Amino acid sequence: MPVAEARYDVFQAVADSTRRSMLTLLAETDTELPISRIAEHFPISRTAVNKHLHVLTEAGLVSNRKVGRETRYKLRPDPLRDLQRWLTYFDRYWDNKLIALKAFVEEDDSERVEG
Amino acid sequence: MPVAEARYDVFQAVADSTRRSMLTLLAETDTELPISRIAEHFPISRTAVNKHLHVLTEAGLVSNRKVGRETRYKLRPDPLRDLQRWLTYFDRYWDNKLIALKAFVEEDDSERVEG
DNA sequence: TAAACGTGAAACCAAAAGGTGTTATAAAAA
DNA sequence: TTTTTATAACACCTTTTGGTTTCACGTTTA
Known part of the structure; x- marks a missing residue:
């Protein structure tokens, strides 16, 4: 996302199989996970994982909170x-x-x- | 058989709002429609409409048959x-x-x- | 304080997506 | 036959997407 608020909706967020896997991962663990733990499951860079999580956040499908130097992500299935x-x-x-x-x-x- | 080896899967096909509108249009009319009739509902060229229908076809969400010089598209909701x-x-x-x-x-x- | 760690942001890139107009082809109509 | 209609196919353009590497910033730890 370069500049503007690209506003991803739930349909777009779910269109990518990597993002779907992230959602099921968060659902399976049934807890919040930091990016590094999420990135372990995917053959892409942590930065790329971060971008996907940003898309999911804009769609309202995950939320995050800072815990120390970690940012933990949690599933928000409502959308x-x-x-x-x-x-x-x-x-x-x-x-x-x-x-x-x-x-x-x-x-x-x-x-x-x-x- | 729903969607064997398609370039577009259902998730991708449905990610675009124009394509979603096309599906609901076909569902509402509950019949097959030629491209020209479908294109009436959208502010894009028939060529663009055709491309969207091609994506939907690859995802198995629509089928088509030729009737005279028309190509009529029909909803296939199974995927x-x-x-x-x-x-x-x-x-x-x-x-x-x-x-x-x-x-x-x-x-x-x-x-x-x-x- | 300095060093190491976890993350976010920026710059960049290739490929795909969504769009256009033009042309080709087949069917219906004149 | 000639013309018009309906669509498919082609070439092309622009924006978005998914990925990378690099770097800056805040948090922990030594």
Whole structure:
């Protein structure tokens, strides 16, 4: 983010697989983590990790607090509700198209259960 | 089969607000639409609309068929279930008074995945 | 105080994303 | 056949994104 407030929304924040992994990491540990601990899990520089965390912060998906010389990041899943709410619209669509969905489910099911 | 080897995955496809609008447009009309009809709703060129539809196609979120000189696009919401499934991981981190329809989809989903 | 540590910020870069206009092609209409 | 319509394909441009290295600043530790 060079200058302006680039304002990332939750859709953009979640579009990147590295950021999704960071969210699941924070969810799994179920506690706050400093950047160095987070960076251990990714093959990128700590600066790059910091940028991703900044994007997640702007989307409201993580928060941070300073503890000594550390900055600890914590999961804030609430904005995911926006995603959830958006998907709800298509949940209804699936409901209406249940027959087609059912066909898809059965077809895929037979591929792995058989045998 | 939802999204095999696509350049764009569902998360990326949905990250753009224009593409999200296209999906809701197709869902609202609940029918197939040619590009020109879709382009009417957006302040960008038809070429740009075509590119967005191409991204959505690669993500498996729309399909198309040629009818005369038209190419009609139709919503394929199934890949959104990948998004849905990812979100369910974070369900336990917010108040779990979840949407009933989501619970229904999740229940249906348990028929074909690990469960 | 000085040194080491953890982080944030800046400058920079390559590639991708989102946009444009133009051209090519196939189908419908005159 | 000729023209118009609908779309795809191509070349191109600009901004954004994800990454790097370097450096400055505040916090701990010696």
